Amino acid sequence: MLKDFQVRRMFESIAFSYDFQNSVLSMGQDLSWRRVLAKSIRVLDRHLILDMATGTAEVAIEICKHHPRIRVVGMDFSPAMLSIGWRKVRARNLEERIRLSIGDARFLPLKNASFNAVTMAFGIRNIEERRVVLSEFYRILKPGGQLLIMEFGYPDNPILKGLYRLYFDRVLPLLGNWLSRTDYAYTHLVESVRTFPKEEEFLEEIGESGFVQLKVKKLTYGIANIYNGIKPDAPPPRFPGKEGGERAG
Numbered sequence: 383m384l385k386d387f388q389v390r391r392m393f394e395s396i397a398f399s400y401d402f403q404n405s406v407l408s409m410g411q412d413l414s415w416r417r418v419l420a421k422s423i424r425v426l427d428r429h430l431i432l433d434m435a436t437g438t439a440e441v442a443i444e445i446c447k448h449h450p451r452i453r454v455v456g457m458d459f460s461p462a463m464l465s466i467g468w469r470k471v472r473a474r475n476l477e478e479r480i481r482l483s484i485g486d487a488r489f490l491p492l493k494n495a496s497f498n499a500v501t502m503a504f505g506i507r508n509i510e511e512r513r514v515v516l517s518e519f520y521r522i523l524k525p526g527g528q529l530l531i532m533e534f535g536y537p538d539n540p541i542l543k544g545l546y547r548l549y550f551d552r553v554l555p556l557l558g559n560w561l562s563r564t565d566y567a568y569t570h571l572v573e574s575v576r577t578f579p580k581e582e583e584f585l586e587e588i589g590e591s592g593f594v595q596l597k598v599k600k601l602t603y604g605i606a607n608i609y610n611g612i613k614p615d616a617p618p619p620r621f622p623g624k625e626g627g628e629r630a631g
């Protein structure tokens with residue numbers, strides 16, 4: 383696993399062609415995955431959404447397309463990714479609705495219970511302290527707020543999985559490293575997906591951070607997954623069972 387400063391340095395150096403690499407290497411699938419993610423958000427007019435690890439603001443822009451009266455804060459720790467995102471936001475006249483800002487997912491510079499939903503696409507597997515990030519999301523969400531995390535996975539079907547892994551493990555690192563002019567960015571991608579927890583394990587981590595109504599939606603046979611959780615209206619009882627509440631004394 384790369385250290386956080388190495389991850390940031392990597393995104394700083396591949397930002398210039400990040401969107402192009404994404405589209406080529408996913409064969410255009412990334413666009414439809416982000417569309418599904420944006421459409422899965424249940425929000426009302428004027429709600430506020432945090433798109434964490436927003437990168438070049440693709441998800442933030444997609445969210446605005448599908449929810450015409452909400453506002454989005456896009457946050458990322460890579461200035462180079464954000465500056466490309468900012469150009470796209472301006473080109474689409476979305477400055478009033480999308481604010482991009484520097485921040486680290488592990489220490490969100492945001493108030494408690496201030497957002498209606500949090501999205502994060504392809505960011506969590508780069509961060510070793512996943513539980514810290516999940517508890518930060520829990521802290522800044524309002525009660526009833528929705529968490530949506532999209533991350534890569536592998537197809538369930540063994541034949542598809544075999545074919546996909548041939549592409550993902552062998553072809554993608556060569557092609558991706560060449561397109562991004564690095565010798566490690568896409569080797570890191572492959573490694574970080576390989577070591578990311580299985581769907582049920584990651585859902586469990588989300589549940590252990592306090593979220594309820596946990597679900598996972600598989601996209602393109604499981605090549606990408608959207609993990610969904612809700613912050614409960616009232617905090618879960620600490621000692622469920624006897625009186626269903628806190629233990630006295």
Ligand SMILES: C[S@@+](CC[C@H](N)C(=O)[O-])C[C@H]1O[C@@H](n2cnc3c(N)ncnc32)[C@H](O)[C@@H]1O
Pocket residue numbers: 386389390393434435436437438439440441457458459460463485486487488502503504505508509
């Ligand atoms: C693969 S990109 C995904 C960008 C965007 N969400 C998308 O769908 O295209 C991962 C992003 O996560 C950001 N990132 C990684 N670790 C982070 C952290 N600890 N805090 C904030 N951003 C982080 C990187 O800077 C990068 O922009």
